[in-house]
Amino acid sequence: SKGNGDTKGKTYTVATDSNFKPFEYLNTKTGELEGFDVDLIKEIAKRAGYEVEFETMDFDGLLAGMQGGRYEIGIAGMSITPEREETLDFSIPYYDSGIILMVPTDSDIESIDDVDGKKIGSRQGSTSESFLGKNTEAQVEAYPEIVTAYMNLANGKLDGVLYDVPNVQYYIAQEGKGKLKTTGEILQGESYGIAFKKGSELVDPSNEALESMIKDGTYAEIYEKYFGE
Ligand code: ARG
Numbered sequence: 755s756k757g758n759g760d761t762k763g764k765t766y767t768v769a770t771d772s773n774f775k776p777f778e779y780l781n782t783k784t785g786e787l788e789g790f791d792v793d794l795i796k797e798i799a800k801r802a803g804y805e806v807e808f809e810t811m812d813f814d815g816l817l818a819g820m821q822g823g824r825y826e827i828g829i830a831g832m833s834i835t836p837e838r839e840e841t842l843d844f845s846i847p848y849y850d851s852g853i854i855l856m857v858p859t860d861s862d863i864e865s866i867d868d869v870d871g872k873k874i875g876s877r878q879g880s881t882s883e884s885f886l887g888k889n890t891e892a893q894v895e896a897y898p899e900i901v902t903a904y905m906n907l908a909n910g911k912l913d914g915v916l917y918d919v920p921n922v923q924y925y926i927a928q929e930g931k932g933k934l935k936t937t938g939e940i941l942q943g944e945s946y947g948i949a950f951k952k953g954s955e956l957v958d959p960s961n962e963a964l965e966s967m968i969k970d971g972t973y974a975e976i977y978e979k980y981f982g983e
Pocket residue numbers: 771773774778813830831832833834879880881882918944
């Protein structure tokens with residue numbers, strides 16, 4: 755089915771971020787918002803029969819805005835967690851992720867067991883920030899933008915950064931080659947889900963759309979576009 759009469763043809767604001775490559779980011783040449791999440795939600799909306807427009811913000815502002823009911827939809831590589839499920843509804847998982855430590859190539863930090871007392875960067879409001887607080891005695895430096903943590907790591911102001919595997923790997927491949935590396939294991943498996951306002955009528959039609967995209971190869975095409983070699 756294609757969404758019910760109340761959602762069909764309506765326009766919804768999608769809350770997202772502008773700096774979480776390759777899920778959402780601004781194309782510096784065109785100024786357009788691009789990424790895996792952006793393509794995914796556009797196609798979901800098309801199939802489910804609603805329109806979307808995007809609003810970008812800091813990830814912790816996005817969480818607060820969603821929880822305050824200001825946005826109907828949020829897509830930002832957001833991990834489905836029991837805490838967030840108390841205040842938000844989520845789609846079926848659309849991407850398997852996890853968090854991992856990144857350090858300079860010559861670092862003596864080999865795993866999360868070595869970070870106590872060290873300066874470890876992350877992003878405000880992220881699952882990595884809360885992991886560090888709960889499981890380590892690191893000096894946690896959480897920023898509104900993860901790129902600040904990456905730059906401070908490259909400049910030697912931080913000893914490590916803990917963040918989402920695909921974003922860390924992307925950064926190493928693009929900017930950190932030979933200077934930065936991942937170390938230790940993936941610390942916590944996480945699944946990304948599209949967030950909806952609690953009780954949103956968009957959840958079911960959006961899930962159906964996503965399932966149809968997985969079945970007919972459209973999901974794989976979008977995946978290949980952003981994660982293919
Ligand atoms: N997956 C992590 C979380 O949900 C980090 C997501 C950050 N996403 C972003 N668009 N900056 O907490």
